[in-house]
Amino acid sequence: MGTTADPLAVLGSLPGVADSVAFVRKAVDQAYGHRVMRRRSDEVASEAALRGARGSAALAGADWALEEIRRRSDFSVDGESRTVGAALRLTAESGQLLGVWRQSPLQALARLHLVAAGGTAPDETVGRPRLAGEPVDEPLLQAAEFPLPESSEVVARLDGLADLLLAGSDAPALVVAAVVHGELLSLRPFGAYNGPLARAAQRVVLVGSGLDPKSICPAEVGHAELGRAEYLKALRGYVSGTPEGMAAWIAHCGQAVGLGVRESVAVCEALQRGAA
Template sequence: MVDVLASLSSLADLPGVPAKVAAAREACEQLRWHEALRRRIPEAAAESRVRGAQASAALEGATVPLDLVRDVMRGAAQWPLEPDPVERVARGAVTATAETEHVRGLVSSAPLQALARLHVAAASGLLPSDQLGRPRVDGEPSEELLDLGEAPSASAMRDRLELLVAVMTAGSVVPGLVVAAVAHAEVATLRPFVRGNGVVARAVERALVQGTGLDPTGVVVTEAGHATQGGPAYLGALAAYGTGTPQGLALWIGHCADAVVAGAAQGQQICDAVRAGRLS
């Protein structure tokens, strides 16, 4: 654990990273002072999850209308009884993003439980029930995110999964942005599950950004922050992280910091809409 904390602390000091971390923290602090958040945090946070779910689905190649996502999440609409492949992926993103509200208190205290719950939400309907909520075992490959290279074997993945748990519990001594960024990248590169890894990775980041206190209101739309930079930039930054070089690691953390800044700007738009009554 000491080695993990030392490694994370060193990441926070990489060239360019402190300024990026500071910019993300400042953007979240400015959002926190928005007038709409004095009494209407739940309403704004709910809309953040709506927009985050749509963006997370889009990064999986499943584009669905924002109004549909909003109606499903507030119980005014349902997915078809026999959803097509795009709808199944979008449903997983919506359900996993909704679940972040319930696991934000677990991601730092019971990481494996949080990961299991997020995976059940993300992959129900995509995998057999006996593959939900648990890491891959020998003989179970993951064919996702192949732009990042071949997924580690199940045995190699299990060893690194212990490090991921240590990362997710380090938020009290390492900047929350760094913890969230590294946890996101580790889930995406490890691919601990057969399917649903990208959705789970982004849900983990959202929950950690909130759980570590960077965005206690839950209004920052981190997923949209990634999506606005574009899918190629997102995958490229993840691939840079996978190189393990200081430059690659700094690039990914900076990408996540920029996503938080952009997500906070979208949070400001949400708060403006809440205050004006346009979401009622």
């Protein structure tokens, strides 16, 4: 990312990124400007959380219908139900971690992993970066044969990411959120649930930045709608570290936010009609 004091801001100047940032800003403004948001924003946020969790779980291999998630109360029966449960818990927890995130991003990530694991992982592995030789259960990236960074690289890059976040940046929220998402997804710092955790961290950044303060723009919906193939293609761009690849990943994340906004605007319209 260069040697500038604000490397994230450099990413904001890559070709096409300004257009993605403007697109997202316009889309988010449209959602917040809907008349339903004046009195029923909590309902929209609750629905956005549910749909976002469904989208995140779908990307992680548990593509359940929304009504099935509404109906179920037990999310510990099998692998898919645990994935859905983890996504639901992460989405709920992400809104409670803004203060911790601002003070200590690594502590917030540890908390997110604890919440995601929900008692399904060995206690000694929960909430800490994986050690050398420890396995990683991340089927989506394993099937796509993404290289798994060594544990020493994981620790160094997590520390570097935390330093960047704590230093602050003039980069747009979309850029910061995309970098956090891409870095966590490519590093896979924990033994499991890295994908849902990375998407929850993206949500934390978008909310905490003030771009989406009420958390009504579920990017996870958009990532799922764009599909696994496009998700992995864009992530390969991020992993490449090239300007073109980084810009493509940021643009992909922007598209996902835009589709999430579209989903919430549809929820607003349904509430206005009395259909939801």
